[in-house]
Amino acid sequence: MEYQRITSIEDPLFAQMHNLMKEIFPPEEVLDFPLWKEPLEDPGIRVFVAVHEGQVVGATEYRYYEDWNVAMTDFTIIGREGLGIGAFLANHRKRDLQALAAANGKELFGMFAEIYNPYLSQDHSFGGIKPMDPYVRREVLSHLGYKRIDFPYVHPSWQGDGEAVGGLDLCFMPGDEELAELPASLVYDFLNRYYAVLPNKPQEWLDMAAKLSERNKVSLLPL
Template identity: 75%
Template sequence: MEYIRITDISDPLFRQVHNLLSEVFPPEEVLEFSLWQEPLEDPGIRVFAAVHQGKVVGTTEYRYYPDWNVAMTDFTIIGREGLGIGRFLAQSRLKDLRSLVADNGGKELFGMFAEIYDPYRVADFAFGGVKPMDPFVRREVLSHLGYERLDFPYVHPSWKGDGEAVTGLDLCFMPGHEGLEAVEASLVADFLTRYYAVLEDKPEAWHSMVDQLRQRDTLRLLPL
């Protein structure tokens, strides 16, 4: 299996990647195909495909923020069972991030953010594709990887760009080392502000959430 970075919307692999995105996630979570050109060219956004026998069988997108020494996992998608795709993507991503941290003069990643669906709170998620993409399975796997829930009610702007608030997810954090019990709320607020800067139309609920984060000192890390 190959771990191949995609940096151009015209790359034939990207059509397969976008098809996987559209099969797995609801429309408000998927950026429209033509709007991907700029993100793919952004050196800070890393989109990789797991390619098996010439076909995309999995994909992941993530970002590294050198000034905070943190990363964000945008998505990880498994397209076929029985090939060990999840582990392959996780290990390949970690190797790449360690290289970025080293280039930044660091020794260890401080941690990684991820938005994680909560199927225990919202039961009508419409996920397509294979069983490993079931939100119950995904949540448990991410817990095993070390992700923990940040202790605050989370909403995010719809990627449709329509200004709607999307709920039913938790913002989580995977510490780079064991024993971290809390994260500075200012880091979370700054991260979310930068991460969603690309979306001009944000719901009032999102602005209120960020304002409330800026009034807190720390956020506890809780089990998933």
């Protein structure tokens, strides 16, 4: 299996990845094909695919923020069972992020991720791929060290229609597993930068951000 970076929508591997995304994720979570052009060309956005026998069988997108020394996992896709794709992607991503942090003269503080909460919503079948089942994914991410950030969470739809998307938790995997809280300002600033690309914010998101801005700390709770 190969870990290959995609930097152009002209890369034939990208078409495979985008089709896989449409099979796995609900429509509001998938950016339209042509809108990927600029993100893929952005050096700060890292999109990698797992290629097995010429086929894209998994993918992950993530980014590293030097000023905060934190990362964000945008998504992880496991497209086939029995190949160890999840561990393959997680290990390569970890090594890449550790190298980026080291080049910044630091050890990675931690990584954000939006994680589906099947106890809030059971609407997602994820293309029938069992490793993508939200109950399975939640437990796997808990084993990796992710913790739930303690505040009610919604995010703007990636379809750009101003709709709020619920059924997820914003989580954080701290480099120090004993870390029990984060500065609320870090979470607030991160969300504002991360979703700056979507100017049409739903009122639910604006209300959430306003309440977050009034807090000093947010707790990290078990998944």
